[in-house]
Amino acid sequence: xxxxxxxxxxIAIDGPSGAGKSTAAQSLARRLGYQYVDSGALYRAVxxxxxxxxxxxxxxxxxxxxxxxxxxALTFHxxxxxxxxxxxRVTSQLRGEVVARAASAVATMPLVRQAIxxxxxxxxxxxxxxxxxxxxxxxxxxxxTVKFFLDASxxxxxxxxxxxxxxxxxxxTLGQVVxxxxxxxxxxxxxxxxxxxxxxxxxxxxTSDLTVDDVVQTMLSEIRRVLxxxxx
Numbered sequence: 001x002x003x004x005x006x007x008x009x010x011i012a013i014d015g016p017s018g019a020g021k022s023t024a025a026q027s028l029a030r031r032l033g034y035q036y037v038d039s040g041a042l043y044r045a046v047x048x049x050x051x052x053x054x055x056x057x058x059x060x061x062x063x064x065x066x067x068x069x070x071x072x073a074l075t076f077h078x079x080x081x082x083x084x085x086x087x088x089r090v091t092s093q094l095r096g097e098v099v100a101r102a103a104s105a106v107a108t109m110p111l112v113r114q115a116i117x118x119x120x121x122x123x124x125x126x127x128x129x130x131x132x133x134x135x136x137x138x139x140x141x142x143x144x145t146v147k148f149f150l151d152a153s154x155x156x157x158x159x160x161x162x163x164x165x166x167x168x169x170x171x172x173t174l175g176q177v178v179x180x181x182x183x184x185x186x187x188x189x190x191x192x193x194x195x196x197x198x199x200x201x202x203x204x205x206x207t208s209d210l211t212v213d214d215v216v217q218t219m220l221s222e223i224r225r226v227l228x229x230x231x232x
Contacts, residue, residue, distance in 0.1 A: 014202065018157025
């Protein structure tokens, strides 16, 4: 890792879509009193920007020119984060499949990953954080205080994603969602830059048959082992 080293506690949670990272990470952050950071939100924000501006997904130059000229930020309020692009709050617009596909495409671009990684590192230098994503413990913060890797069976992950989309008012079938997740898994695990994989020292949790509270309690136990007295 290059750049400023964080003096704050960094809890890194990585894993594929539908593994339960977001819900567990938000709950864990509340329990610890830390800031919650969803790194994927920034990649989805880039994907949203690309779609909004009608940019070709294979034109790295055009995407980087647009990204360099467009302010993008995460803000925090009562432990939750909001995503802003060019002064517009876009948090609620980042969960659709079109944006997800665009985010997955731009996430393979080294220059995009470099820009987002730099922004995430700045956030980690400002406060104690629970940060979730796909390369937090391996690339963004290889020196993270505690690292977790969450995973679940494809069927469970697909069902969770369907429920999430339906709650957001987005129609989806399990078959479509599993197919999209399988495609993204292949892309994320096979990309040359920052592939999705657990850090060697990460504590792996299979969330298939666990409740959110089960997952959070397991993480708290590991955090207390590493940081005695932390987490109540």
